[in-house]
Amino acid sequence: MSGDNRSAAGTAATNETARAVGAEEAVEAPKNPLRWKALALLCTGFFMVQLDAQIVLLALPSMQAEIGLTAAGAQWVMSSYLLTFGGLLLLGGRAADILGRRRMFMVGMVLFLVSSLIAGLAWDPTILILARVGQGISAAIISPTALSLVMVTFTDKKELGKALAIWAANGAAGAMAALLIGGPINDLLGWEWIFFINVPVALVVLALAKKLLPESKVTGQGKGFDPLGALTITLATVAFIYAVVETPVAGWLSGQTLGLLAVAAVLIALFIVIEKRVSTPMVPLSLFRSRNLVGGNVVMLLVGMVTFGAVLIISLYAQQVLGYTALAFGLSTVIYTVMSTIGSQIGARVVAKIGFRTLSVISMALMAVGTLLLTQVSVDGTYFADLFGGLLLFGLGLGLGFVGVTIAALADVPAENSGVASGINTAGFQMGGAIGVAVATSVAVTFTRGADQKHALNEGFQAGFWAMTVLAVVSLLVGLVLFKTPKPTAAVES
Structure with a gap:
């Protein structure tokens, strides 16, 4: 064999080996020495965005009393955030891919700071709603951009799996912490402080962002905006979310x-x-x-529906039937938040061993059992008899689910599309939340019957929990059908 042929054969063998073990193992990309600090910073920004999605829920009565917010206005304080957040997520993710992920993350954080400050200072319902629009826009930039930065910062596949698990755990904690701290902040400091607490956090994040976060963006052939695509999908998302959030009225x-x-x-x-x-x-x-991407996002949509819908019904039952104050209700969700955090930490540790498919199915089963227990709520109920068990299992399932479903949805995504894929993933949860609230509200109202108000409300809330149980079972079945278990060499490891 000639020297050239031997060289070609050797090169072919090397290439075959690289394909077999994975390119990331054949040629190790340099690791960012600040990657774990960068992850902590990005998780902080995402935590605040998740917190703001629900924290206003318990402060709405105070806003109505102090600045003359009407019932319709209160709906728009929630809906304006959901509309802009969900509607602009794909655009925010793609803008990050093209204009620079760190740059867009900082732009979003500046807008988040300013809009939070204006919301806290709002002297008029219109100003408050406009500020919430600003918060929603900033959230649509921060969420996909931050997750995209996580994906490009961690070049080692094993470390990326661990980072995504931590990210998902942080998202679950943020969503649940809103219930835990929203009531106490509203009752002890005033509703304004649910917005003011964002200001110092945003300042710290901005101060550290340039030092800790790498800049990255798409270059070459994949670079370029798609204005018609951006316009049509944004309008489609806004039209869909608006239709859904208005269904309880229309x-x-x-x-x-x-x-x-x-x-x-x-x-x-x-x-x-x-x-x-x-x-x-x-x-x-x-x-x-990718079946995993499709399945992950469909299940994330269903998880959002179950989570937001169940939380709304739990809140209404606790306050309207059991007579809890906002502060008491917030404290009653401690077990929910704690179990969600524990579940996400467990998920981060076991996902490499059992796979995201198994983890997701277990999580959906726990959520289904949790909501099933909540269907038994009663008029003369107590916290431990009627809420504790359901909150415990539901919180644990949600924590596990965030980890499994997030990894499933992003496991097959190339780095150049990480921003838009992150936007799709987050949009699924937010759109699911809008649908879940509408479904839970509609079902509860439909089944609220009888002359005695508490008994009538209780029947409606029971029906709402049944609807969430059905959705949780559907999400379990979707995960079983669509999730494809990766081969051991391609599995996400922690």
């Missing part, structure tokens, strides 16, 4: 709801046509060839 079969859902469907179809034809699509449709 009705599921009203002209408004059906019309907006039809508009959303047409815009999504148009978006798919556009993405097939443009050279630099906002969302490369090839991403959806």
Whole structure:
């Protein structure tokens, strides 16, 4: 054999080995020495965004009393955040990929700081709602950008698996902490402070961001905006979320709801046509060839529905039937928050051993059992008899689920699409939350019957918990069908 042939054979063997063990093992990329500190900073920003999604829930009565917020205005304090957050997530993620992930993260954090300050100082309902719009826009930038930064900061696959597990655990903790601290802050300091607490945190994050976070963005052929794609998918998402959040008032079969859902469907179809034809699509449709990505995002949508819907019904039952104050209700959710945190930590440790498919199925089963226990709430109930067991299992399942489902949705995503994939993942949870609140509210109202107010409310809340149980079971089945267990060499390890 000639020297050239031997060299070619050797090169081919080397390439085959690299393919067999994974490119990341054949050529080790340098590790960022600040990567774990960067993760802590990014998790802090994400925690605050998750906190703000629900923390206003317990402060709405105080806002209504102090600044003349009407019932419709209170709905918009919640809906304006959901609309802008969910509607702009894909655009925020793609902007991060193209304009620079660190740059966009800092832009989002500045907007978050300013809008939180204005919300706390709001002297008028309109100002408060506009400030919440600003918070939603900033959240749509921060969430996908921060997760994208996590994915590009950790070049080692094992460390990336651990980082994603920590990220998911942090998200679960943020969502649950809103219930724990929202009531005490509102009752002891005033509703303004649920916004003011964001200001010093944002200042610290901004001060450290340039030092700890690497700058990265798409270069070359994949670089470029897709304005028509961005416009159609943003309008479609906004139309869908608006239709859903208004269903408790307008009705599921009203002209408004059906019309907006039809508009959303047409815009999504148009978006798919556009993405097939443009050279630099906002969302490369090839991403959806991954069963894990599709399954992860469908399950994340269902997890959002169950989480937001169940939390709303729990809050209403505790305050309207059991007579809890906002402070008492917040403290009653300690077990929920603690078990969610424990679940996410357990998930981060075991996901490499049992796989995200098994972990996700276990988590959905726990959430289903938790909501099933809550269907037994009674008019003369007590915390330990009616809420404790359901909160314990539901919180544990949610913590495990965040880890498994997040890793499933992002495991197959290439780095150049990490921003938009992160946006899809977060959008799934937020859109699911909007649907879950609408479904829970509609079911509870439909089944609220009888002359005695407490008994009527209790029947409605029981029905709401049954609806969440059904959704949890559906999410379990979707995970079983769609999740593909990765081969050992491709599994996410911690």
